[in-house]
Amino acid sequence: MTTRINIGPVHPSTHGVLRLVAEIDGDTVVNLEPHIGFLHRGVEKLVETRMYMQSPPYMEKLDYIAPMSYDEAYVATVEKAMGVEVKERAMWVRTVLLELQRIASHLLWLGTMANDVGQFFTVFMWCFKDRDLVLRLLQEASGARMFYVNMRIGGLIRDLPPGFEDRAREVLDYLDKQVKTYADFLERNPIFMERMKGVGVMSKEMAVDLGVTGPVLRGSGISYDVRKDNPYYVYEKLNFQTQVRSEGDCFARYRVRMLELRESIRLVRDALAKMPAGDAIGMPVKLILPNAKNRIVSVSRELPRGECMMYMVADPQKPYRLAIRSPTFINLAALRHISRGCRTADIFAILGSLDVVMGDCDR
Amino acid sequence: MVKLKIDRKDIAKMAEELKTKGYSYLVKITAVDYEKTLEVIYIFRDMRGNKEETLEVELDPADAWVPTLIGEFGAADWYEREMSEMFGIEIKGRNAERLLLEKWNGKAAPLRKNFTWNAPYETSD
Numbered sequence: 001m002t003t004r005i006n007i008g009p010v011h012p013s014t015h016g017v018l019r020l021v022a023e024i025d026g027d028t029v030v031n032l033e034p035h036i037g038f039l040h041r042g043v044e045k046l047v048e049t050r051m052y053m054q055s056p057p058y059m060e061k062l063d064y065i066a067p068m069s070y071d072e073a074y075v076a077t078v079e080k081a082m083g084v085e086v087k088e089r090a091m092w093v094r095t096v097l098l099e100l101q102r103i104a105s106h107l108l109w110l111g112t113m114a115n116d117v118g119q120f121f122t123v124f125m126w127c128f129k130d131r132d133l134v135l136r137l138l139q140e141a142s143g144a145r146m147f148y149v150n151m152r153i154g155g156l157i158r159d160l161p162p163g164f165e166d167r168a169r170e171v172l173d174y175l176d177k178q179v180k181t182y183a184d185f186l187e188r189n190p191i192f193m194e195r196m197k198g199v200g201v202m203s204k205e206m207a208v209d210l211g212v213t214g215p216v217l218r219g220s221g222i223s224y225d226v227r228k229d230n231p232y233y234v235y236e237k238l239n240f241q242t243q244v245r246s247e248g249d250c251f252a253r254y255r256v257r258m259l260e261l262r263e264s265i266r267l268v269r270d271a272l273a274k275m276p277a278g279d280a281i282g283m284p285v286k287l288i289l290p291n292a293k294n295r296i297v298s299v300s301r302e303l304p305r306g307e308c309m310m311y312m313v314a315d316p317q318k319p320y321r322l323a324i325r326s327p328t329f330i331n332l333a334a335l336r337h338i339s340r341g342c343r344t345a346d347i348f349a350i351l352g353s354l355d356v357v358m359g360d361c362d363r
Numbered sequence: 364m365v366k367l368k369i370d371r372k373d374i375a376k377m378a379e380e381l382k383t384k385g386y387s388y389l390v391k392i393t394a395v396d397y398e399k400t401l402e403v404i405y406i407f408r409d410m411r412g413n414k415e416e417t418l419e420v421e422l423d424p425a426d427a428w429v430p431t432l433i434g435e436f437g438a439a440d441w442y443e444r445e446m447s448e449m450f451g452i453e454i455k456g457r458n459a460e461r462l463l464l465e466k467w468n469g470k471a472a473p474l475r476k477n478f479t480w481n482a483p484y485e486t487s488d
Contacts, residue, residue, distance in 0.1 A: 037462075045478070209387075230413055321396070333440060337437070
């Protein structure tokens, strides 16, 4: 005899508007079906009706935890369609901002993940406080705290303000210490470890078959990071490692993200040290842009949540079709397969370790 | 990126062939409506060498169906369902399932170019 229970669509642990229907036998999950689409806003259709540079704000609202990453992925696609080269300094500034965005995103994930497995709000508050320092840096650089829209064709809307490097280094030094503290705090906690280790195991073969991306893929022992394997901007010139763990459980995914936090901190430091002087300002803000030259372009980017691919069929002044391969969508599709056989309470540990953002999933 | 135009009959065979060649990662299944034809796009990746291969299948909008790839690639599951709802392309060879993204009746194909905005649609639940 199995029981069906409904979780969501509005539930504090579903990280957005996600409904889960779980079929349980005693305390064991027999089947779990995610119901998505509550945040479906038809962005892919909407951008077809807008000029190229009217769309970045929509892109940012897809993944509202890491808006700049999406913005950048879209603008890079438009740049590729137009055949525009990004300015040298702009590439460095973008790299710095994207990595700062990754730090902010991973910090929020760490807080919510700890919430999901019983570290109620202690780590969350710490992470939120630290994330705010990063957001303040991003605000200095872009003028906005959450939805930045600071990418322009060929560059950015503004260069880094004077003194940014020193302030960023200060924040990074502090974060480096904090991340170690959080790791110590959590990994010495028997409850946390018990809830993470050996839970929601995804094998290597399964990860490839289900097409998961990002830290979830790397947590299952596959070393694939777009920044390393298909490098863009200045990632080739920077010093960092792809973080891989082979266990494939929630703890491995947690570990990959924690190590990525440190790698991102290293990356930003390295990029700030090597950054050349020059001009980073992109094309003026205008609706009518040079006509797109390339008809079909696709761009892959490593977002905090995984690989995003934008496949664009370009008309001269607006996208004819923009297909977004969002990382959360495909990671969430794997939830059903990895949560089979786990305990009911572990659903949220697994969901938390996948790091879903429903806006990104539903588009 | 290698591009191949193929017939829909050969999709399963080609996908299997690519998989044995090492293209074991399905990146995306999507479609583009070119009004006269519908084009379904499959992107596969070989992770070791970071090579990509794209299969393109042209369809007649009035007779739009493709066979499923769910047997070969688990990732095809949601991609196919999403594409099917958004473009009104039938996926043959898999069981009828509830709608994934749409909360309408599933008969509208919003990403087709002839989709009428603001038209009234019945909701499914």
